[in-house]
Amino acid sequence: MGSSIDNPKAESILTEFLKERPNLRFIRLQWIDYSGVLRARIITPERCLQIARGADICTLSQNCMVIPISTAPKCWPDGIEEWHLLPDWDSLIVCGFSPSHASVMCFTSCDNLDNPLARCPRFALCQSLEVFDVLFGEHHILMGFEIEFVFLDETYTPLQSLDQTVGYSMLSGLRGKNLDIIETIMDSLIASGIDVHHFHVEAVHQYEIALSALPPLRAIDSLIMAMETIRTQALRHGVRATVTPSPVLSGPMSGIHAHFSINPNPPNSSSFLSGVLARMKSLCAFGLSNCDSYCRIAPDCAGEWIAWGTGNKDLPIRQVHPGRWEFRFLDATANAYLFTSAIISAGIDGMKTGLVLEMKDCTVVPSALGSEEVDVKLRDVGVTDRMPKTLQESLEAAKADHEIIKWIGRELHNQYIRVKEKEAEYFLKMTTDERRRKFLDYF
Structure with missing residues (x-):
């Protein structure tokens, strides 16, 4: 389906990507919320490698997907939730407008759900495909x-x-x-x-x-x-x-x-x-x-x-x-x-x-x-x-x-x-x- 959740090649994909780009300093972990807003956490390549190895994870709060544009920053989440960003390593790309940055699009995972990916639009598209x-x-x-x-x-x-x-x-x-x-x-x-x-x-x-x-x-x-x-x-x-x-x-x-x-x-x-x-x-x-x-x-x-x-x-x-x-x-x-x-x-x-x-x-x-x-x-x-x-x-x-x-x-x-x-x-x-x-x- 063209996506990579728990990709066994994650570390090798990222390592090769970084090897070819020695001047890369930052990687943007990006996602799109329900209002169509692009959001990001920006990390170093070193931490990104830890995430690719499964030794670290990027955690978000319960407002990460549900902030209405009309009321921001006010929003109405269900309660205390823990969300994670799961990078799709196949989406790694250099930010041409800032060559020291790269970006990777992420799945959004909520630990509070039986299916943690049940609220993720990117995952919904993968399922349809x-x-x-x-x-x-x-x-x-x-x-x-x-x-x-x-x-x-x-x-x-x-x-x-x-x-x-x-x-x-x-x-x-x-x-x-x-x-x-x-x-x-x-x-x-x-x-x-x-x-x-x-x-x-x-x-x-x-x-x-x-x-x-x-x-x-x-x-x-x-x-x-x-x-x-x-x-x-x-x-x-x-x-x-x-x-x-x-x-x-x-x-x-x-x-x-x-x-x-x-x-x-x-x-x-x-x-x-x-x-x-x-x-x-x-x-x-x-x-x-x-x-x-x-x-x-x-x-x-x-x-x-x-x-x-x-x-x-x-x-x-x-x-x-x-x-x-x-x-x-x-x-x-x-x-x-x-x-x-x-x-x-x-x-x-x-x-x-x-x-x-x-x-x-x-x-x-x-x-x-x-x-x-x-x-x-x-x-x-x-x-x-x-x-x-x-x-x-x-x-x-x-x-x-x-x-x-x-x-x-x-x-x-x-x-x-x-x-x-x-x-x-x-x-x-x-x-x-x-x-x-x-x-x-x-x-």
């Missing part, structure tokens, strides 16, 4: 992510310069300082061994970097390193780079688009798609996982209707070709491990049960039509349901979805929903700008 491999071992999944981001100045407004971004794939915005920043980001990603498919201007004030396809676990690890690289290198140029969904009060909205393919394409890949469509409202609780995520329930973003279409960017699922889709209902506030686990589980269910794809390929661009006309044309292709418009609506769907609960496990499901309900409760009490600034602190 294992089920897929058992059932469809002749096929494999690849994923690649597109990252949209915006540069802001110290006043949290879009960076102004003579070289201003104007529109999609134009060179305006790539002739001056902004290009220098992005080149530094690219150099760092290359130094980390992350393959970039392309970068370009996406919209006014907005850029995009697209990562090349990898197996899901490694693809998400690369996504996390790429977002941290973008933020770090921009800051070193005196600029704030943000991947938050709503970076400015009036302007571009940023998402993470997940390209997902089954290789080779199975004859029943349409059933995988049908399984995802059947669970869309629940899945939005994991992909559009915070209040500001729902500004992207809009044309040319995450879409307004539960539908799919070949080449259609006005919908939440754009089919590139059969067996390859772009899932557009994802942003940087999500825990991408948990989102991908839920997507794969829904697709597996569709394939196992032979779920027929009754919804037709939607060639309609809903945003180009009037309200009455769009209802008629969408109904003709089997599209009748709208995307959820709020986090609360998605959470209610996920709470009532017993299959989702079964797939990711009740422990993980309950913990995640509790954090998200607190975020929804407290964010709704804030003004739009208060909420925006809170997200800017994190993403």
Whole structure:
């Protein structure tokens, strides 16, 4: 399944890694909490070797996964708990933006549970991939992510310069300082061994970097390193780079688009798609996982209707070709491990049960039509349901979805929903700008 818990080769993997990098001084033990926040403990190589040998372990407190962004640092853990970080040694990577640092993504283990990994999103994804491999071992999944981001100045407004971004794939915005920043980001990603498919201007004030396809676990690890690289290198140029969904009060909205393919394409890949469509409202609780995520329930973003279409960017699922889709209902506030686990589980269910794809390929661009006309044309292709418009609506769907609960496990499901309900409760009490600034602190 592409992960390494209790890896018998842990010490040799780390020893070889360090031998090839004699100037390495620190290693970041990293994890993603339920709010999509990257957290880390930074240790020396010497201590890291002790952990790899099983002679030491990194211990965390009960708040390590459950701090809502809206109330931080206040949180509501179940009680006194002891958590541990279990490094996935196969994820070791140099931090290209700081060559004396490396990082390793970790599983999160809670000693208080019968199954200590029952609340770990990374482990949930590993389990989903294992089920897929058992059932469809002749096929494999690849994923690649597109990252949209915006540069802001110290006043949290879009960076102004003579070289201003104007529109999609134009060179305006790539002739001056902004290009220098992005080149530094690219150099760092290359130094980390992350393959970039392309970068370009996406919209006014907005850029995009697209990562090349990898197996899901490694693809998400690369996504996390790429977002941290973008933020770090921009800051070193005196600029704030943000991947938050709503970076400015009036302007571009940023998402993470997940390209997902089954290789080779199975004859029943349409059933995988049908399984995802059947669970869309629940899945939005994991992909559009915070209040500001729902500004992207809009044309040319995450879409307004539960539908799919070949080449259609006005919908939440754009089919590139059969067996390859772009899932557009994802942003940087999500825990991408948990989102991908839920997507794969829904697709597996569709394939196992032979779920027929009754919804037709939607060639309609809903945003180009009037309200009455769009209802008629969408109904003709089997599209009748709208995307959820709020986090609360998605959470209610996920709470009532017993299959989702079964797939990711009740422990993980309950913990995640509790954090998200607190975020929804407290964010709704804030003004739009208060909420925006809170997200800017994190993403």
